[in-house]
Amino acid sequence: PYDVLIVGGGPAGAAAAVYAARKGIRTGVVAERFGGQVLDTMAIENYISIPETEGPKFAAALEQHVKEYGVDIVNLQSAESLRANGRYTEVVLSSGGVLRGKSVILSTGARWREVNVPGEQQYRNKGVAYCPHCDGPLFKGKDVAVIGGGNSGVEAAIDLAGLVKHVTLIEFADALRADAVLQRKLLSLENVTIITSAQTTEIHGDGSKVTGLSYKDRKSDALLRLDLDGVFVQIGLVPNTEWLKGTLALSRHGEIEIDAKGQTSMAGVFAAGDCTTVPYKQIIISAGDGAKAALGAFDYLIRSSVS
Numbered sequence: 001p002y003d004v005l006i007v008g009g010g011p012a013g014a015a016a017a018v019y020a021a022r023k024g025i026r027t028g029v030v031a032e033r034f035g036g037q038v039l040d041t042m043a044i045e046n047y048i049s050i051p052e053t054e055g056p057k058f059a060a061a062l063e064q065h066v067k068e069y070g071v072d073i074v075n076l077q078s079a080e081s082l083r084a085n086g087r088y089t090e091v092v093l094s095s096g097g098v099l100r101g102k103s104v105i106l107s108t109g110a111r112w113r114e115v116n117v118p119g120e121q122q123y124r125n126k127g128v129a130y131c132p133h134c135d136g137p138l139f140k141g142k143d144v145a146v147i148g149g150g151n152s153g154v155e156a157a158i159d160l161a162g163l164v165k166h167v168t169l170i171e172f173a174d175a176l177r178a179d180a181v182l183q184r185k186l187l188s189l190e191n192v193t194i195i196t197s198a199q200t201t202e203i204h205g206d207g208s209k210v211t212g213l214s215y216k217d218r219k220s221d222a223l224l225r226l227d228l229d230g231v232f233v234q235i236g237l238v239p240n241t242e243w244l245k246g247t248l249a250l251s252r253h254g255e256i257e258i259d260a261k262g263q264t265s266m267a268g269v270f271a272a273g274d275c276t277t278v279p280y281k282q283i284i285i286s287a288g289d290g291a292k293a294a295l296g297a298f299d300y301l302i303r304s305s306v307s
């Protein structure tokens with residue numbers, strides 16, 4: 001068995017692997033796609049000490065750093081279930097294989113919920129964005145829309161209103177669903193327009209970047225169009241934890257509940273990054289929490305009888 005078995009190879013899993021391996025203990029990482037979400041972005045400008053890099057370059061550097069420590073990387077394998085078996089925790093892969101760890105760190109990340117309209121995939125990273133903290137500054141002085149009137153959509157619209165020329169917030173229901181205090185703040189901003197009962201039907205572009213969006217007014221059925229430079233989709237971040245339901249404590253949003261050391265509700269099982277209840281899903285936060293979970297797992301190993 002591994003001393004520390006990590007499930008997920010994004011920034012959280014990679015940081016956990018480096019921290020565990022530096023303790024001289026047997027460390028393995030199993031990942032569907034080593035690198036994680038950063039593989040899907042081009043510009044990363046908020047990882048401290050690296051003013052600017054590209055996602056695939058950042059992911060390759062994660063892998064190289066982990067490999068320097070002789071960590072076993074089992075890539076392109078998906079974990080299907082987790083179970084306690086005596087002194088060990090077992091991770092069952094969809095290939096049928098079983099990996100065992102004296103401790104396990106879950107770092108399976110999350111994915112943005114998509115609107116699933118024509119143009120969304122074509123213009124992803126070309127005007128279609130999901131993270132205001134990451135991509136907001138790219139739209140300075142431009143016109144953008146935010147799709148989604150829940151807390152994250154309204155927060156994004158308030159955040160972007162301070163950076164861009166104009167924000168149109170588009171909500172499917174007939175009222176915003178965000179907290180009243182956020183709605184009051186939003187309504188006080190001069191460069192924000194709110195459109196409710198609006199179903200986005202298409203994101204338009206000129207072949208290389210976003211130029212607008214069409215929506216159906218659900219009250220009149222009229223099809224309307226907005227001219228835009230960017231569209232932020234804010235209809236939810238879904239943790240990759242479906243496979244853990246019923247095994248350990250998840251929040252009502254499906255996030256893995258952890259304590260200050262990354263410990264989950266299951267003995268010897270830790271978690272870090274976007275798949276957990278920790279707020280603000282960012283690379284630097286996931287990496288920091290990955291390090292923390294590895295130190296938590298090491299602490300567990302030296303105090304328990306499994307080592």
Ligand code: FAD
Nearest residue numbers: 008009010011012032033036037079109134273274282283
């Ligand atoms: P992830 O990066 O999601 O990694 C999860 C890992 O788990 C992957 O290896 C995945 O394959 C694996 N996995 C999932 N399920 C399973 C399973 N069942 N079995 C095995 N493996 C599994 N953040 C910033 O700080 N700055 C930015 O500029 C920025 N830009 C972004 C742009 C885009 C387009 C996106 C999508 C995100 C961006 N983010 C940015 C957010 C950032 O990428 C995430 O916060 C970060 O990657 C989370 O790291 P993580 O390790 O927790 O999870």
